[in-house]
Amino acid sequence: MHVLLVEDDPYVVGPLRRGLARYGYDVSWVCTGEAALASPTLDLVLLDLGLPDVDGLDVCRELRARSDVPLIVISGRDSEVDRVVGLELGADDYLVKPFLIRELIARMRAVHRRHPGGKGVAVAPRLEVYGRVAVDRRAHRVFLDGTEVPLRPKEFALLVFLSDRLEALVTREVIMDCVWDSNGFGSTRTLDVHVAALRGKLKDALAIECVRGVGFRMVVRTALPSA
Incomplete structure (x- = not known):
């Protein structure tokens, strides 16, 4: 289109x-x-x-x-x-x-x-591409360099939430409220665990940067990491 x-x-x-x-x-x-x-x-x-x-x-x-x-x-x-x-x-x-x-x-x-x-009218493709990462939201599938990466439901939800706000700094409280629906009462330790899991699975292709005491931002890394 x-x-x-x-x-x-x-x-x-x-x-x-x-x-x-x-x-x-x-x-x-x-x-x-x-x-x-x-x-x-x-x-x-x-x-x-x-x-x-x-x-x-x-x-x-x-x-x-x-x-x-x-x-x-x-x-x-x-x-x-x-x-x-x-x-x-x-x-x-x-x-x-x-x-x-x-x-x-x-x-x-x-x-x-x-x-x-x-x-x-031709419909848009199902895959949303962020550098080396492709996301199929309807099927809840994620691919890194063409290979599927298994994500748990909350890991996928966190990925989608941050990818909708690329390069924007999002506070811990907002992420917890929107992804976990915690209404401010949940432990942000859960968030740290899921961020670490995504970092490990996406290999920095989608970097999740931490701003200490504030929150996180997601940044697309298009190039392969140097040896």
């Missing part, structure tokens, strides 16, 4: 393009409303509203007047008025920043299921 990303903030564009690519999407990027309106029709449009030349709502209106392309607004504007106007102008969905890539992918797939002709 080929996605047109209309976004003027390079700090948003980089992570978003990498995230979409992991799910098998091709992304064309433009940073102005004029460029968006001049672009060829693709399979889906992700449209920011805060563009430097034209209000994104005007771009939404014009794109919808030209075609029935699936269109999702991605914006920092979170007022009820903006949401309602965007949807009334023809957007298929409205997602407020910041958001997780998994939520965006789910919304994109839902839009295509609802959209006329959506069944004919």
Whole structure:
């Protein structure tokens, strides 16, 4: 599937393009409303509203007047008025920043299921690739350099949770609450044990860095370790 990303903030564009690519999407990027309106029709449009030349709502209106392309607004504007106007102008969905890539992918797939002709659109591959590691979330399988790595259920859950937040520092408390649903009462020793297990099984292909007294961040290591 080929996605047109209309976004003027390079700090948003980089992570978003990498995230979409992991799910098998091709992304064309433009940073102005004029460029968006001049672009060829693709399979889906992700449209920011805060563009430097034209209000994104005007771009939404014009794109919808030209075609029935699936269109999702991605914006920092979170007022009820903006949401309602965007949807009334023809957007298929409205997602407020910041958001997780998994939520965006789910919304994109839902839009295509609802959209006329959506069944004919190629779906993204099942494998999500992080350097040397590939993850099949539906089958709960992980592969390192093409070889399957057996993970216990909580190890897999921890891997998925951190991979959704690549390079972001996540506190111990947040990880425990989200992965173990401990509500703050669980022992973080359990977390340390699972982090150590993942480090041993993934061989630093996905490094889990520890910031003492705070938490962990996951970083992709694309190169093989030196001898």
